[in-house]
Amino acid sequence: MSVVRERTEPRRLTRPPRRPARPPRRATTSGVWPYLLVAPAVLGMLYLLLYPLARAVLISFQDFGLRELILGDARFTGFDNYTTLLSDPRFWTVVRRTFVFMALCVASIMVLSTLVALMVERLGRFWRAAVLSALVLAWAMPVVAATTVFQWLFHSEFGIVNHALTGLGFTSFDGYPWLAHGPAAFAILVLLVVWQSVPFAAITLYSALTTVPGELYEAARIDGASGARVFRSVTLPIVRPIFMLVLSLEVIWTFKAFVQIWVMTRGGPGDATTILPVYAVQTALSGQHYDLGSAASMVTVLLMSGVLVLYFRQMFRQEAEL
Numbered sequence: 001m002s003v004v005r006e007r008t009e010p011r012r013l014t015r016p017p018r019r020p021a022r023p024p025r026r027a028t029t030s031g032v033w034p035y036l037l038v039a040p041a042v043l044g045m046l047y048l049l050l051y052p053l054a055r056a057v058l059i060s061f062q063d064f065g066l067r068e069l070i071l072g073d074a075r076f077t078g079f080d081n082y083t084t085l086l087s088d089p090r091f092w093t094v095v096r097r098t099f100v101f102m103a104l105c106v107a108s109i110m111v112l113s114t115l116v117a118l119m120v121e122r123l124g125r126f127w128r129a130a131v132l133s134a135l136v137l138a139w140a141m142p143v144v145a146a147t148t149v150f151q152w153l154f155h156s157e158f159g160i161v162n163h164a165l166t167g168l169g170f171t172s173f174d175g176y177p178w179l180a181h182g183p184a185a186f187a188i189l190v191l192l193v194v195w196q197s198v199p200f201a202a203i204t205l206y207s208a209l210t211t212v213p214g215e216l217y218e219a220a221r222i223d224g225a226s227g228a229r230v231f232r233s234v235t236l237p238i239v240r241p242i243f244m245l246v247l248s249l250e251v252i253w254t255f256k257a258f259v260q261i262w263v264m265t266r267g268g269p270g271d272a273t274t275i276l277p278v279y280a281v282q283t284a285l286s287g288q289h290y291d292l293g294s295a296a297s298m299v300t301v302l303l304m305s306g307v308l309v310l311y312f313r314q315m316f317r318q319e320a321e322l
Contacts (some may be wrong), residue, residue: 018119046085059294060113066288081295090271091279091296095303098275105254108194110247111294118231119211120202132203141201147263150192154178182272185265191272192260197253201246207243209235244315247307255304276300 060081068074083092120131153267154161156177165173178184184268211237236243258277261267267274274282277300284293298306 056294064291094279109197116202135199143259208239256258
């Protein structure tokens with residue numbers, strides 16, 4: 001009997017046919033869903049920013065008083081409001097005072113904030129944290145609260161400034177009414193605005209100073225450069241963009257300073273502390289001349305824009321030369 005052995009061939013593994021590779025999906029940006037997500041923020045910004053500006057521009061070309069505010073139906077008067085405003089000698093006095101106020105505040109802020117930033121950079125960890133914390137706390141103080149504190153500091157009877165000066169032997173400051181004298185009130189407001197603005201500028205400039213490589217300082221010291229030379233030739237060229245940004249922001253903020261002046265002096269005594277934003281509010285409230293107040297606001301915006309345009313042109317010219 002023969003045994004027949006069946007010869008079994010090994011099974012071949014059959015792979016399924018490969019599917020053609022699908023092209024990668026591309027993000028479609030033609031849909032309306034991204035625009036719907038952004039639309040609420042854009043509409044809110046347009047309503048809160050552009051609508052008041054457009055409304056002020058419209059009122060500046062109208063005869064708009066208390067009657068028109070209640071009943072509406074204001075009539076257009078063309079450039080009559082601007083003609084009345086620009087022919088007022090008091091307006092040009094206020095313009096000059098505004099530029100003096102801005103120049104004093106911005107120059108003091110930039111010098112003090114630069115010195116504070118350089119000091120913080122050289123402090124140890126503990127004192128650096130302490131100084132930065134103090135700057136943040138001063139920056140976080142509400143404007144009205146800080147203004148009220150300054151009012152009490154320079155109070156004629158209970159102010160600590162008069163008490164300290166009298167204790168040092170300056171008896172003429174006993175009961176001295178700081179806010180009743182124009183130059184003194186103007187100087188106090190400059191001091192207040194500078195005190196409120198230095199923390200932001202100093203912290204921003206300090207963050208810019210931390211980006212300067214230490215090797216550049218070491219190379220400058222090896223070459224025998226002095227501290228002023230190192231700052232002028234090494235530090236300032238690197239931090240110039242941030243420095244210019246802070247400068248432009250301070251120009252804007254000091255040019256439109258209103259709350260501090262209105263809370264402390266309301267533009268007085270007389271017109272000693274009246275700058276353009278305060279002048280616009282005074283004009284709108286006295287006799288309900290909202291049209292002239294809007295025209296003054298528009299002139300303020302134009303003057304501030306002109307200052308910034310000249311500044312940016314100079315900055316771009318310097319960058320092109322570098």
